[in-house]
Amino acid sequence: MTLDTLPFAGGFQEPVFEAQAVFRTLMDCMARPGTIGQMAATVMPPAPLTAAAGAVALTLCDHDTPVWLTPTLKASPLPGWLAFHAGATVTEERQSARFAFVEKGAMLPNLCLFAQGTQEYPDRSTTLVVEIEGFEGGRPMVLTGPGIRTREETAPVGLPDMFPHFWTENRQGFPRGVDLVLVAGDRVLCLPRTTVVHVKEA
Incomplete structure (x- = not known):
């Protein structure tokens, strides 16, 4: 496989069934924030995007959903891959994006820079x-809100120290605000804007 052929390879092997499975996992995780879902993705997106994030992209993105990418992702063959497999176009404007993708290790932009609805x-x-490193071993956070019976706890590795502040700001304009899908390896955890995030005290 060469750089010229990379955008045309690596899609779902069984597009209908696999996209349905990914969609169900995402909807279940979005309805139950803090729940970790498992992705059995067969896609192979261009690096540095991982398989699970690529599966999310092919499931959710289409020609009606402009996509924003970090500079590293935009410079990779990913825009062509998204265009070929999902019909999605890349936008420079965060406020125009329906979906945005941030690879592991990249700086997470302030959430208020994106479309709030x-x-x-x-x-x-x-x-x-x-994309982050994992859901254990980082700064412990407590999640409460709709879809959570009492509370959920997670300790993601790879989010900035300012994330709780970003998230508090994101919720101030409710029902406006962004939603978040965290991907670590083949696992996924969703944070809809309804979720309250507190840093767990030692």
Whole structure:
């Protein structure tokens, strides 16, 4: 496989069934924030995007969903891969993006820079798909809110120290705000804007 052929390879082997499975996992995790879902993805997106994040992209993105990419992802063959397999186009404007992808190790932009939706159409916001190192061993956080019976705890590795502050700001305009999909390896955890995040005290 060469750089010239990379955009045409690596899609779902069984597009309908695999996309449905990924979609169900995402919807279950979005309905139950803090729950970790498992991805059995067969896709092979261009590096540095990983298979699970690539599966999310092919499941959610299409010709009606402009995508924002970090500079590293934009400079890779990923834009062509998304265009060929999903019909999705890349936008320079964060406010125009329906989905945004941040690879592992990249700087997470301030969430308020992305489309927040409107009071009438809060769904016209950006969903960020952010790759991190893992869900254990980082700064412990407590999650509460709709879809969580009492509380959930997670300790993601790879989010910036300012993330709790970013997330508090994100919730201040509710029902406006962005939603977040965290991907670590083949696992995924969703944070809809309804979720309250607190740093766990020692």
